[in-house]
Every structure is written in C-alpha cells, then in structure tokens.
Amino acid sequence: MMRAVATAALAALSLAAPAKATDQQSFEQVQRGRYLTTMGDCVACHTAPGGKPFAGGLTIATPFGNLLSPNITPDAATGIGAFSDDQFVNAVQNGIGSRGQRLYPALPYPYYHKMNRTDVLAIRAYLNTLDPVSNAVEPNQLPFPFNIRMSLLFWNLINFDRTPLTDDPDQSPQWNRGRYIVEGPAHCGACHTPKTWLGGDDNSQALKGAVLQGWFAPDITPDARKGIGGWSEDELVAYLKTGVIARSSASGPMAEVVVNSTSKLADADLRAVAIYLKGLKPGTSQSSRPPSADDPHMLAGKAIYKDSCAACHREEGDGIANLFPRLKGSSLVQSDDPTTLIRMVLEGSRAAATDARPTGAAMPSFAWRFSDGQVADLVTYIRNGWGNSASSVSASAVKDVRGGNGPDPVKAGQVR
Template identity: 50%
Template sequence: MTKNLSRARQARASVDALHARRRYRLATLAALFSLFALIVAWHEAQRPRHPRKDEMPIAQAHADDASEAADSSGTPTPAAAADLVKRGEYLARVGDCAACHTADKTRPFAGGLPIETPFGTLVTPNITPDPDTGIGQWTDEDFVRAMHEGIGKSGERLYPVFPYVEYTKLAEHDVLAIRAYLNSLAPIHYTPPHSSVKFPFDQRWLMAVWNMFNFSEERFVPDPKQSAEWNRGAYLVEGLAHCGECHTPRNATYGLKADSRLSGAVVRGSRAYNITPDKTSGVGGWSDEELERYLSTGATPGRPTATGAMARVVENSTQYLTREDLRSIVQYLRSVPAISGGETRAHGQ
C-alpha cells in the first residue's frame, strides 16, 4: 500500500513538473514575442513620418520648369499637364507596370494577375482611377508613400512582390508623373480576387520585420565621379526598371542577395540569366550594339532570342526605351562587378 502511494505521488510530481516546464516554455515564448513586438514598434516609431525630399539635384530643375508651366494659381497649363501625362506613360512603360497589373488585356491596369510565391498566391490590385475598386480616391501623397515606403492608402504594409525596394529610389517628380498618367486612364470598375497567403505571412505587419533586413528607404543620389549617362543607367537599372528583381538570387528571407547582384535567378519557373559583365557567364562578350538591340527587339543575330518572361519585358517595356536610355543602361551594366557563374545560359541556348 505504501509503495503504491509513493508511486502515485511520484507520478503526480512528474506530471506537475511536466506542466511546470510547459508553462515555463509558454512564458518564455510570450516574453520573446513581446520583446520582438517592442523591437518592431520601436523601429516603426523611428521611421520618418513625412515623405523625404527628393535627393536628386535634377529634381529642382524639374520643379522650376513645372512652376514656369503653371498659371498664377499654381495650376499646370493644359500643355504642361499633357506633357506630364506623356512622361508618366513613358516611365510606366520603363517600370513595366502593365505586366503585373494587367491580367486581361481588355481591362488594362485593372489588376487581377495571380503571382505565385513560396508564401502563397498574391493577386495584383486595380490601379486605374476608379474610385471604388482602383486608386481614384488615393491622394498624391498616398501614391508616393506606396512607391517610396511600401505602405498602402490605409496604412497596410505592401508585399515586396510590388518592387518598392527599387521604386524607393525614384525621384518624387517621376512618381507623380506616373500618377498623372494613371489618373488619365479610363476608370475600370473591377475588384480582383483576394490574395491567398499562408499564415503567418498573411499578417502584413510582419513586412516591417522583413524591411529591417531587406529594405532601405532612400532616393537615388547621382555619383559625381560618374557621367550623366552612367547615373541615368544606374537610376533605371537599380530603380525604375527594377532589373534586380528577376536577375538577382534571393536570400533565406526572400530578399535580394547583395553579393550576387544581377548574377541571374529562377523566378516563378522562368530563368533570368546573369547580366553582369563576366565574359563567360554573363554578357561581357556582347557588344554594346548587341545589348541595345536585344533590349529593344528581343533578338540579336548570333545571340539567343528573348523568351518567356524576358520576351514579355521586351514587349511591354524595353522596346519603348529611347536610344539614350538604352545606352545608359548598357553603360551601367558594363560597370557592375562581374560574377562568374550564377544563372548562366548554355551555349547556343
């Protein structure tokens, strides 16, 4: 009898100890989560609440031109407004906005394109000026904030499949030109399907943590040691054209690997090749004329033809680039660090 009581007490003690260990683990996890939340909150509190001033010296010249093209009330003249829309259309093509925001060509820029990611399916939004289903009720400040900070109208964190990591480098006057162009489009009343993102990635606030490791809000600053053409190429490749989004491999958090920039990657089953100036693995053996022709037509004699995602980039975007911008892009690509290996194209492919 005594032995049975002793065993029962030992069993209860073991159960109590197990429960105590579980409570301790839960308390530890709760404490760690609270600390994590405090770090995120502190990071958010330190973030500037006002849009940063444009850091490109050329921006002031544009602002001066705009003021000269306005009437006494500050309203742009019809000719100036038309020029702004035309410039915005060109910039939207360089940024390849239609590629992601057009699922049905009868509804341009109305969104609805599903994009598969390791975290779920994201569906692109309607960016026509429809007031109910698009961005018709967005202010210019809302639009700039989304482009520069990755934050939507209601304060929600945007997923980085929208390349704000690169768009943050855009001069504000270029962002507003794109906005003016989008405002000129016919409003399309269409609500795209909801995105389907796995837990916990459906918690948008977690993007603040992702930003800590993969995003730095800053405008492009020209390098005074480089030519105007080189700086224009850097502005396009690293910013508006966001070439790295496809041509740079990802790290464990799905951010871009800085030490493998432009060395190629596989994106949603499509191969984006090494475009560094390595002569074996990259495009170092291509002439400037070959690269420019490839970007503008998708084909160069003796070289591979653009296929898949790159063919769509040429169709929707790079074929519309001016000769000056094509030359600038090529000049900049010549200057990036050459990387041997990466996602290379087999000979004759």
C-alpha cells in the same frame, strides 16, 4: 452635363490651388508618366490574362503563396482614384497602402524608392488619364502566417534599403542615368538578382541571375562566360530594342519585358542601361570541370543534338543570325542553373516579336520525344560543346522542370 460641371469645378479648383512645381494635368507630365509606366512595365503585373489593362487581378505566385495584383485604374471605389498624391507616392515608394496597411514587396517598392518623387507623380498623372475600371481585387491570398501584414515590418527592417540614389560624380551622366533606370523604375533585379530565404534581394549577388517562377533569369553582369561580358554595348541596345539579335533571342518572361517595355524606350536610355551593366563588377565565375567529349552522356547528347537540333541551331551551335539563337558561347546556355534551358527543350519557346523584328520565331516542344535522361544528356552536351563550359545536368533536374507536363516517352512505353 454633370461631367461638364465637374470639369469646370476641377478647373476652378486647380486655378485656385497654389502654383505647384509641376502641373499634374499637363501634356508633358502625362507623356512623361506614360513613358515611365512603360519603363516600369506596370501593365505586366497589373493586368489579368484577358482582362482590362491596369485593372489588376493577375495571380502572382511567390514562394510564400499567391498574391493578386490590385486595380490601378482611377476608379474611386476599386482602383486608386481616391488616393491623394501622397498616398500614391507612399504606396509606390514605401510600400504603405492607402489605409496605412503594409504592402507586399511583390510590388517592388524597394526599387521604386530609388526613383525621385517627380517621376512617381508623373506615373500617377498618366494613370489618372486611364478609363476607370470597376474591378475589386483582394490582393492578399497568402496562407497564415504570411497573410499578417505586420510581418512586413520585420521584412522591411532586413530587406528594405532606404538609402536614396544619388548621382556618382565620378561617373558619366549616362552611367548615372543607366543606374537610375536599372535600380529604379525598370527594377531589373526583381528577376535577375538572387533572393534570400526571406524573399528579399541578396544584394551581394546583385544581377547575377536567379530562378523566378520556373525560369532562370540569367546573370547580367559582365561575366565573360555566363553574363554579358562578351556582349558589346550595341548588342545590348539592339537586344533590348528588338528582342532578337544574332547571339540571342528574348523569350519567356523577357520576351514580354522587351515587347511591353524596353522596345518602347528611347535609344539613349537603352544605351545608358548598357553602359551601366557593362560597368558592373563581374562575379568570380567558378569554371566547372566539363565532362570529357567521349563521356557516354555527351555522346548520347551529341547524337540527339545532331538529329533534332542541328537543322536550326547548326552543327557547331552557330544558329542563324536573328532567327535561331546561337548556342555556342551563349551566356544563358552556360548559366549555373539550367532551368530555362531545360524548360525550352521541353515546352518549346517563342521569341519576342517587335516592330523591328516582327517574326517571333518559335521553337517546337520536345517533351513528347525525349525522356528525362535524354533531355539531361542533350542539355549537358549543349552546355559543354563547341568551347562552352558548364556543369552537367541530371535526369532528376529535368523531371523537376517537366513536372506534370507531358509524359516521359520512355515510361509511356513509346521507346523500346
């Protein structure tokens, strides 16, 4: 009964309100918002493991300390139900909270600032249709002095580029759409752009690959060796749509992005992203001097590869199309930073499973079988075998990635 009264009151209000550009409750607006919410993969950060979607509570580890993602369901007390549209836009696009407090840029508002207001309000319209979940979250878990939000005033001065995104008339509408997606809602650079010492994007190195939370997000500029220079537009579209193509499988955090976000986007938008990324200026790739083939580390790595990897990834690193990723010519393999490669050997990996590629092939963990030195030799071999070229990897780099996970079998006395 109360609900009926409330609905009637709302209906009366909206009838009485002056006509707006868009009706926040129209089906089209909500659907548009749902699509943009998927594109922004909001659910990824705003959902705790095992928690209700969008109810917040996920711990986000930053170099400065931990933050918890807030509840963005329309609960009036603990969510964003009491926000006005302006408060919502101000939070998402300017990093200013409903009480005027500065928000931490774990919310990638510098990206969302590039979005147009209509799109941001569409997201609001969709979030308003969710079931309100009562889940109070205190986002700020940072230690002193980072817990002082005023420090973000200084941060914003340096890192927050407020230049609006305007279409480049010299480029195709597709290119402009791709740039809008990449630099706006999809916030690709949040992972793929290296950070400055302040944790802001180093825009001189935009999308050239960065380490975040123990993963290396590879270069996605058209660098021929370690970027997407060798990828065709079709391959990029298929990768984002299905997660698994002959040359690569999305895994780690990218698998989540593909499953939750890009696989659900329109083909035209994925094509636009591919056109924009292929049109970026590649960095000047310094080709490293590869170790010679008869280097003792390369020989040990080759023996390990032959006995432990070649069954799936094949003798010549060709992999098996759409099942086991190709290592020959792989941009991730040849990245300057081997963190992700080492991590996959140690802990194993699981490819994205999408409707188009439902297998979700998994790679087993080898942490128990290889010592730090053996992983280093193996990875060095993979990075320099079959025409690949990248820097050698040291045992201490493997030790850092291994951390406390799984004993080094040599030290555990298992290998004589």
